Amino acid sequence: MEEKQKILRAANRGEVEVLREIQDRCRLDWNQCIYDKTGDSALHVASRAGYPLVLKYLHEEGGMSLEQANFDGKRPLHDAAQFSQFKCVEYLISQGVEIDPMKRADWTPLMLACTKQDDAIVKFLAEHGASPRLRNKDGWNSFHLACREGNTSIVSYLLNQDPTLLESRSKNGRTPLHTAALHGHFEIVKLLTERSEKDTQDMKDTCGTTALMDAIRAGHVSIARYLVDTKVSSFECRDGLGRTPIHLAAQAGCIPSIDFLLDECHMEVNSPASDLSRPLHLAAREGHAIAVQHLLEREADDSLKDSHGRTALMVAKDYDQLSCVQLLEKTRPNDSV
Structure with a gap:
């Protein structure tokens, strides 16, 4: 166990001579020297750390396979590419490793x-x-x-x-x-x-x-x-639930997007989705009190009801959005759940 840790530590530090000394003294099976949790070998460690000379030693003198995978199916080339270690990538490919291996x-x-x-x-x-x-x-x-x-x-x-x-x-x-x-x-x-054709852009x-x-x-x-x-x-497009961009802006509580759609695209602040939800309903449902206030200031009508007969206040109550409830109760105190 102690020797395994020394090997993995030496690989992480690029210490080829330490690896050679351990091998001369212990004659270990390099392939069995892996981290218990991940299955990473010295090859994986060296690839991440950027030590092509360690890869060369482990492969050419230690006999390790450069295709050795960890428990997630990740090979040394995955690590070298992910950690931007060009020299390791270059060495691994020069040795003929598979170019497109899939990890798990x-x-x-x-x-x-x-x-x-x-x-x-x-x-x-x-x-x-x-x-x-x-x-x-x-x-x-x-x-x-x-x-x-x-x-x-x-x-x-x-x-x-x-x-x-x-x-x-x-x-x-x-x-x-x-x-x-x-x-x-x-x-x-x-x-x-x-670079694309018009008919493929608005997918x-x-x-x-x-x-x-x-x-x-x-x-x-x-x-x-x-x-x-x-x-x-x-900007008039609708998603699968019949919502337009103004509904999605309200649902996200994104005031800059709301203002862009109202001021530059001239969208209707009370535009209904397929279920008659208005932007105000969606902002209230998600608990975006600042967006609710902003929509009210932009003349959103809080008396409008969705297909379930609910005002924005009722929706806020249904979804326990207390800050929105308190805000909307100031304008519609008589609405109930």
């Missing part, structure tokens, strides 16, 4: 590299055959992940390698444009819309949500304005 959660090294900001590793993996089209268990591919992280250089590179990545959709119908809009990456949104996911709706509920007004101004998305 179905993530490839390229996917992990795309969650970082290291262009060189992404390009190196792709140039050696890594596929950006492979999908994880949720249907996300490397391009989705790059769009989520917002690295314009990586997104542009992948798109230049394979323009059909624009058509990527996750299992719940999410496109790269949804992802970029939700996470507030304006330059990525602009790039994706400029809805399985919940009926568009990229504009994602931008609105996350408060990314500059992206929302761009999508509307360029006619990529319509």
